[in-house]
Amino acid sequence: MSKINFLKPDKSNLNTFLYLGSFLFFISVLDVLLNSFFSLNITGFLPGFISFLLPLILGFIGLYFIRIELSGIKQLDLLNKHINTNNFNAILSLLIIFIILKSIPPILSWFFVDASFAGDSKDVCTGTGACWTYIKVWMRRFMYGMYPNGEQWRINLSFISLALLGSVGYFATNKFKKYLTLYYVVIYPFIAFLFIFFFISGGPVFFDFSYGIIAAILSIIIGFFIPSKFKFYYFLIVPFALYILLKYFIFYEELIELGKLDGLNWVETGAWGGLSLTFIISFFCLIFCFPIGMAFALGRRSGFPLIRYISIGFIEFWRGVPLITVLFMSAVMFPMFLPADFFIDKLVRCIIAISLFEAAYVAEVIRGGLQALPRGQYEAAKSLGMGYWRMHIFVILPQALKLVIPGIANTFLALVKDTPLIFVVGLLEIVGMLNLAKTNPEWLGFAMEGYVFAAIIFWIICYAMSKYSYNLEQKYKTDR
């Protein structure tokens, strides 16, 4: 055994250094661990300042001792490579380990150990931890806003049906795959609108479900006898025609009593709120802002100077102002621009404002994709004799959109994160509801729980969206 130089750990005394270093490191971690979990201070006999710094010093010496290159022990080499490359990294690693150890117990106790879950009044919340009872009691308000309790099944039903209808794409066979784009761009939003309008809002029934159902059944039955060549056009036209025929020309009086859906109370949009409103707004803005943005991206790349300048003006205008002023505009300025007897609902105005705002960002993202495509693609499409629209729909846009999936996902994420701003016009989605609940005299002092709850929900939504976009990007990645 050679002489040990403690200032220079080397391989010849590997075992000594390894045991000594690990022991010191272990002691330092143990000290912090005991301190944070059991509030025991094993170095309490030392003066305050040294006692405070001791774990760091011990850990640092320990890590210094075990920093031996090419020791031959796999785990040790990995450790050295990842957290212990030099003195600076060793100190930072130690600090992070200590911070994590120190912050686990308070967080755990606030979230779970000292928190109160049971009961349904403020009295159970006496501990130092979180009062999840508050969330439990206010859950309906956070989810549905001021929507009447008895009617909330309408929101649930609509969302479940829309989710089912939205997942059609996964089950579609190859035969129907070509209609999916049409379905998602035109039909699905229309169905969603019908659901929102009739079910959630309980809008004036100018569409009678009874007629609609009869028309649908009849057209499906007749549809069996239609040659498959015309089936698509048939289903595009005939059900609506049948519906109008039924409603206005035949059986008018007889059918009106038969199964007309009544009992759906009108719930004005001011009462909507909570997380469901977040979903509704995000959904519609997402659907609207994409085509508008695409149109303006194409307009900005257009060869016609006037169209180009109008597009540039539109895009730069919306990108230059904060969303909050746009919402202000939709709330106080926009009604002035409309005829006096022409009323547009607050929620609809909001959706229009957010859609136009985000459309400008989508337009810039898509323009990036269009610019990134090589000129050869345009020239090849033109040399095949394609016109402007055919070239863009079949050659340019599919490639450009594929390129900008991350950018579009970021814009959509920003959209979801921007929805709380609708408090400006007096609509209360989940964050707005939290602020309302916070001021309730019976439940004062639970702001923290509410914000943590909303933060967790938003985090899950946004993180899931970003992961999904990443998967989408990988799926459509083609080598170029």
Next chain:
Amino acid sequence: MNFKLKDIGPQLMTVIAVVLVFGFFTYNAQVNMENRGIDFGYGFLSQESSFDVQFSLIEYDGSHSYFRAYLVGLLNTILVSVIGIILATILGVIVGIARLSPNYLINKFAAFYVEFFRNIPLLLQIFFWYFAALRALPLPQDAEAMFGISFLTIKGLFVPAFIWQNLNVFLYSVLAAIIAIIIIRIHAKKLQETQGKQIPVLLISIGLILILPLLSFLIGGVSLSFEVPVLKQLATTSFIYEGGVSLPPELIALALSLSLYTATFIAECVRAGIQGVGKGQKEAAASIGLTPNQVLKLVVMPQALRIIIPPTTNQYLNLTKNSSLAAAIAYPDLVLVFAGTALMQTGKAIEIVSITMFTYLSLSISISLLMNWYNRKIAITEK
């Protein structure tokens, strides 16, 4: 002839549609304003505003004009934006570099920070800091002094104020130092290009910027003293600090959340920029005998900055626009003072909202023009 029609047709139709929509809106606006008896005009800007603002950088009270209220709001917006931009840049650069660290713990810690803060809506973060976190601070009478001179309380942060004498001499000395540094840099560059000599520019610069202002203290008659905030009793249970500078909690919450949120995006920009410099560049630089510091300074950073700066400026703009969320926690920024209180008092919706939007618009368009110019200047001219 036919060909030209094909060109003009779509343009004409678009223009007609735009003109129709705008015409429709203006016509309705005129009719509506006539019906309600509102007259259009910006004359109200010089009228007495008769409302007070909690926090303002310039002297202001109800007897001043609406235009001055607008200035107060604008200055407050600029103040919180500048604070936010400085903090966000510092934090963003640190986190961005930490994201690239070979140290597993640091790397993951930075990644956690980025993923955590950028997936939570900014408004929620502002509310959290303002209504939950800052409300847990002590009352003024219970606050412990930080470094003995400043107090962080529920009513805001109270820090000592600087009291300068002959401030202008000090400022001139700083200006002189900056000009001297620029001249030395130009000279050093010339020396490097013509004779290949290198002089330690950084050391000389640091020396100049320290020594010249110091000289102004010794010779120029500049003196600096501090006014420390002192606790004062207003009523039996109400205390406040007097003297010094007080930063309201709204400002703290806003600056904190804006910088924490924007720093995540800046961190990603920094990471992308440094990763965007090819490995070959570093290896080539090392192979011609540059030291690691020289590689970083002469090869990596110039190329990385070219990638980093445009998106980062975009983030600065976003931060400035996001500072309008101040209205939610009653920090008197442009939106709250002007588009909120002033609008409520005058009822001049179109004028006030248009001025507010125009202010933000001119701000962001001027910055993006600057950015375009910069991009053209630094763009690599490819073959």
